[in-house]
Each structure stands twice: as structure tokens, then as C-alpha cells.
Amino acid sequence: DTAVSQTPKYLVTQMGNDKSIKCEQNLGHDTMYWYKQDSKKFLKIMFSYNNKELIINETVPNRFSPKSPDKAHLNLHINSLELGDSAVYFCASSLYRGPLSYSSYNEQFFGPGTRLTVL
């Protein structure tokens, strides 16, 4: 009955490889997000999708490509992995993005994270 799940939990790979991280939420939420948490613990948003439509795309290298097959899934594909991509990647979801940026509608529920290590 996990709310937001991610796979894999750990990912170790060589520079130059291509890898994917999958995220699924069973909360019935409309909006999903990808965050990157670096070694200094800062969380930074990368992408946000609302009902399969891309709504936030921060300054992220185009080696990162999100894909939302349906509103319950948001996968992250990374091409040509670099050492600096090593981090923990968190998926999150929220009920509603809309004009009301306050309220519990906008509370985000996070997945357990995927620790990516690029060697």
C-alpha cells in the first residue's frame, strides 16, 4: 500500500551509460515531480508533470528526459551519465497544481528515493 514508490532504490553504473528510474503513485494525484538531492542535502526540483503534461522544467541538462505514460507514473531517463549525476533522486506527487498554491492540495508526498552512483 505504498503511496509513492520508486525503483530501483540503489543504482550503481559507469560513466557514459544510460539508465532509467521509475516512479509510481497510487494516491490518485494529478501532479508528479522529480527532485535531485545532492551531497549537501539540498533538494532541487527538476521536472513537474500535471496529468501527463510537462509544467516545470528547470535548468536540467537535456540528457535527463522525463516520461509520463499516465498520471500515475513519471519515469526519469538519463543518457550518457556523468560523475556529477551521482545523487539521490526523489519522486513526489501532489493532488492538485492549480491556481491555489496554498492548502493541502499542494502538499507533496515523496517516494523513498533512488541513490544513483556513477563511477
Place this chain on the structure above:
Amino acid sequence: KNQVEQSPQSLIILEGKNCTLQCNYTVSPFSNLRWYKQDTGRGPVSLTIMTFSENTKSNGRYTATLDADTKQSSLHITASQLSDSASYICVVTREGLSNTGKLIFGQGTTLQVKP
């Protein structure tokens, strides 16, 4: 520049003691402020959320305060327990250009509660 700064960076206290974590922000325009708890190896979990009109909000032994004039918030933990050991992250939502409410995260305070 929109920033959220937390202090202290880390804190060690004895079980049963109280502690207060600080958060200062320069985010504008301000929408709301959240405190999250992140256990090691887990994703953040929301503790409280406050708008500019709310001064205090409690969730069990956690009490958050907000001073929108000075742009400061605090999280007070009462009668700490070993399970309170975690990172506590202050997150400010900014009214986005397209009303997406972009979140600005602080770097967190790592709290360790010792027996």
C-alpha cells in the same frame, strides 16, 4: 535571490530535552512555509504548513512558528525522542509566474537525539 537558510546545520541533544530549529528565508512573493522531516534513507514527510496569516501550527510534539514580517520560522520539538533523529527541512513556496507554487528548499538541520 530566493533562498532558504536553516540553522544550526546539525544539533545533538539528549532524549527528553527540547530544541528549536531556525529557518530564515528571502523568498518572494511568499505563499506558504512547510517543515519536513526526512529520516535517513527515506523521502521527506510533511510536518506542518503555514501561510503568512498563521503564526503557529502544532503537530503533536512539533510546533512551528512563522513571522512573515521578519521572514523567520522556527520548529520547536518538545520532549525529544530517539525517533526524532532526522533531518528537518524548511521549504518555502513561492508564487510562481504560472501559479505553479515553486518550492524552495533549505539545506536542512540534522538532529541527533541521544539516550
